[in-house]
Amino acid sequence: MMRFGVVGLINSGVDAGLFFLALATITSSLVVANVISWVVAVTSSYVLNTRFTFAEHAKPFSFSDYLIFTLTQVGGLVANTGILVIAAPYMPLLAAKILGILAGFIVNFTLARVVVFRALR
Secondary structure, rough: OHHHHHHHHHHHHHHHHHHHHHHHHOOOOOOHHHHHHHHHHHHHHHHHHHHHHHHOOOOOHHHHHHHHHHHHHHHHHHHHHHHHHHHHHHHEEEEEEEHHHHHHHHHHHHHHHHHHHHHHO
16 A cells, blocks of 8 residues: 555646646636546556556556556546535635545545456456
């Protein structure tokens, strides 16, 4: 879980940075900005988790494994976006984004460990 946390911190920075960049340059929609940042962050997460967190269970990169990983992470996207949208009216946007990221982290770790990388053993 510790290695997953380190990868999570890196991807949280990617997610938050791209989220605020998308809000500043592409859209005013929290949901659209969150999906944009998620697409990049989930790709980074797959690569880093395959090579670092679950390396002992990982096969060489395959598009089908990436697709399975991405689909399992949709639960984290839903948790992240839901918390973000609910919390944003009541606190600074950065705090709402951090809460969303934390909710997504819990869901993502559980799904990655139980579904994706367990299946690769």
